[in-house]
Amino acid sequence: MVTRLTDSPVYAHLWSTPELEELLGETARWQAWLDVLVALARVQARHGLVPSEAAEQIAAGARAEALDLDRVTAGTRSTSHSTLGLIRELQRVLPESAREHVYVGATVQDVSDTWFGLLMRDVGAIVRRDLLALEATVLDLAERHRDTVMVGRTHGQPGAPITFGFKAASWADELRRHLDRLREGRPRWAVGQLAGAVGALAFHEAELDPLALRRDFCAELGLGDPGASWLTSRDRVAEFGHVLALVCGTLARIGTEVYELARPEIGELAEPTTATAVGSITMPHKRNPEVGEHLDTLARLARSSAGVLLEGTVVSHERDGRGWKAEWVALPEVCLLAGTALGLARTLLAGLEVHDEAMAANLERFGDRLTSERVLAGLSGRLGKHAAQDLLQGVLAGGGDVVDGVVARGVASADEVRGWMARAPVATAGRMVDEVVARAREARAGEGV
Structure with a gap:
């Protein structure tokens, strides 16, 4: 049932x-x-x-x-x-x-913790595979849209121009850091456990070298030797769970971006859809960004499970079931959630619709106000940054034309203001795209992908 x-x-x-x-x-x-x-x-x-x-x-x-x-x-x-x-x-x-030769000298935790080592190794490999595939898609987006100018937004409001490639590059850079974390963490996580009753391996001490036995046991399973028993040292499991929660957080950030920019009044992005998909059973006109939304849901649950794993790091003495039995629930859960999120994100970004015409229209809609940062830079060299800030604040509060407002205050000519506005505001953004892409391509080549 x-x-x-x-x-x-x-x-x-x-x-x-x-x-x-x-x-x-x-x-x-x-x-x-x-x-x-x-x-x-x-x-x-x-x-x-x-x-x-x-x-x-x-x-x-x-x-x-x-x-x-x-x-x-x-x-x-x-x-x-x-x-x-x-x-x-x-x-x-x-x-x-x-x-009589089954389970000799072992404990429940030897079995279940070694299973955790296998699980973290195998799930980590799946997560790495999907991250690499996702990174490839996002790098392609960053390159194709390196110079696709759009409105950059802060606090949900239009701010200054960026490019969509710059936005995608920030996603790719974050995905690469998760790949780094997986690579660096694997030797810590993919280890076995053969500890005995309190971690001292006393059961085996009379007959043989217990440390050699544990080393061979781990190698038999394709795992690393932990160096010391880790019955109540649960940082490995907590770290792995938090890396997966961080992955889910990145995917939720991407999903939320699509969710927000797919709003019809913005219309710059859209999720892929199918002919049979139903947005609303009562409002047939709707095309809901359900994947982006669900990525946020999965990330919330992943953070919750990762929190349980972190709680497990505070346990007592040489064995304490409160921590590792809670892990029996939380570790598989965060693994399932992260794997699901990666699959959804791959589908979302592989079919993502980028509406560059809407991006251009939104730039035009907000007009000269999106150049205020460049005008501020120009005036700062003449008036000082804070005096320039106060002056522009007054110009913009009046709601009039930026050029006319600055000229009326006698601090710059119309040609000077237009010259500041005309300076390419996204040139450095493009250079950052190039750097992110080049660094990622080099890393991928070194990894054989």
């Missing part, structure tokens, strides 16, 4: 993707935990702790489809232990000779 709207087959596409559902679904999670147990048994066999034959029997039997998940559920509830139901069901399907 589906009780959460976000899990409904009707609405699930708004909160997840098939790829991430496959990675994070119930069967995949159980199989990942079983894979961790298989890796542990194989490494323990190589170190002489369990028989090699038993390790291979565990590997052959540790398949989620071979287990009775109803038995796992019943065992988990009856024992009040997070993995004992799974252990006993795995033992049931194994040959008797292998049963």
Whole structure:
């Protein structure tokens, strides 16, 4: 029975993707935990702790489809232990000779934290892939519209000219920083956990070198060795969740820009649409910017889940279930939200409609007032910045022509004012576009994309 709207087959596409559902679904999670147990048994066999034959029997039997998940559920509830139901069901399907060699010296957190390491590695790879694809689209927008002049707005009001390429370049620059964060953070996040009861690996100390065992265990799974047990050191998970929330924040910023500039009274951008899309069931004329809107919704939820992960960094002593069990909910959630947001943003920007004629019309609509920054610069050299500010404030408050108002105050000629206005206000913006694009292209070449 589906009780959460976000899990409904009707609405699930708004909160997840098939790829991430496959990675994070119930069967995949159980199989990942079983894979961790298989890796542990194989490494323990190589170190002489369990028989090699038993390790291979565990590997052959540790398949989620071979287990009775109803038995796992019943065992988990009856024992009040997070993995004992799974252990006993795995033992049931194994040959008797292998049963005592399952889960030797490990804990719930060894299994679930190692799964987190795998999850952060694999989700991080998906996020990186989608960010790279999105960056390519945005770089193309920045280049194509390097010189497409539009109104720059501050506090929601028309300010001074910019170019749409400059706006897109700011998006691309932000996406590149997220790619940097993913690259830099991966060695911190993609690590395993083999800590034992309190992190000291005392269970294994008598028979072998526990640190060598942990190093080999992590390598078996394609993970890094953490260096020290991290049972109550939850900064890795919190950092990863916050990087994903930052990604969602950037996508929401882009979506909000499209949302605002698609308003008919502005009309500079529009989302892609289809013939079957319905904007409003009661107002058929509407074309709603639903993707941009939903990117903001996803970002709000991602920030909420990231906040839970940050709360988990404050826990006590050598083990504290309050933090990492909350992560069982919050980490998969922020992964799903970020993956969904990236997919939507890729669709939005790949089909984005840029109405440069509307951009030009809005520039014309606000006229000379959009050049006030350039006039202020010209007058500042003559009067001083603050005196020039006061003078222009008075001219503009009167609502008349800027040239006539300045000339009437006897501080500049009409030709001088028009000369200040005529100076290219977006030349430096174009240079910044070039710099962002060149830097990103160089980075992408180094990354082989």
